[in-house]
Amino acid sequence: MNFAVIKTGGKQYKVAANDVLKIEKLEAEAGDIVTFDQVLMVGTGADVTVGAPLVEGALVAAELVETKKQRTVIIFKKNRRHNYRRRNGHRQLLTTVRITEILTGGAQPSKTAPARKAAAKAETTDTVTAAPAEKPAKKTETKAKADAPAAEGFKDDVKLIGGVGPALEKKLAGLGITSLRQIAEFDADEIARVDAELNFKGRIEREEWVAQAKDLIAGKPPRAKADQDKK
Template sequence: MYAVIKTGGKQYRVQPGDVIVVEKLDGDAGSDVTFGDILMLGGDNGVTVGAPLIAGASVAATLIETRQGEKIKIFKKIRRQGYRRTGGHRQMESVLRIVGIDGAGENAKWDGETSLMTKAEMNARARGLAPRVEQEEAPAKPAKKAPVAKADAPAETVADDTAEKPVAKKAPAKKAAPKAKADDASTDEA
């Protein structure tokens, strides 16, 4: 089942489980939001179109976060006058999870769990920057075994093999010396 809702002067086609980004709505993270402006419903019974709205229909959603959107650059210029101004704007927006649609004799619910993780936290976790959630203690991995010494080799050699050796640095390349002027003069005379 799906519905077409109207909010913030825009229309959105939604179904249970969808995550949508709309113009800023009032409320805190985790609060329930209900939309009454339903323009169209579609489901097993066919499509119901409102004139202009469907009476008695509603869409339920959970507010995940309110954030600033992507930056829009604003550039003003008057040619040949040396006038240039750059500015920007970030619109406030709300992220919603659609949890249910009801109307036209049908209803659909979303069975999943609504996570209130923000986009900034998801991005930080993807880059490995967010603190990890402690899980059950995993069994410790066994320690690496020391290399086994050969029977015929003396113990001193084994200790030397396991020790880290310093890495030799490359010598800087020498520049080619310019030919002496005396050599040039002697070749000209000959």
């Protein structure tokens, strides 16, 4: 086949073997073989086959060369006599491909992705599968700490922490945090997670929630009450 018309990324392209073109970003890596099954037309010289809307059994194969951002396009808006000016830039991600084959009759590409790609993917899969093995140990350790004995008459109520009321108690419960024991076992990752979810902006560390929870579990009075007694 001398040429084909393909559709990808909402646009149509007329291509031939060894053509290099830039198209909308594809989820693939450099060296991969990508195929386009939306073939609208194929032809050899004057012999042209037009699809309705696609040519049945036609396929265009290409090798992905690279995906990168293009040059910056400046968008500038201005309204006269309104002191309105806005300047923005945009860099579009485009994928460069080299057409390798134009196939018809249900034929498949003769060229496949390099073996190194398959090996890399297999290695990644093994790593991801093996990683979660360490998680149960961390959960067991946390549970063991949470089972530490508390002072006599200890009341496990998150509202005893300074500044925590019914509304905030409900938000914490939505994140699965319902006890002082859980707060006492917060690590840096958990503090960051709760801080981000509730937009606290460092409140947990600033108000020493972990230290307050540990003090309450040990039988000390709430800090708000202690401050009142001092006054």
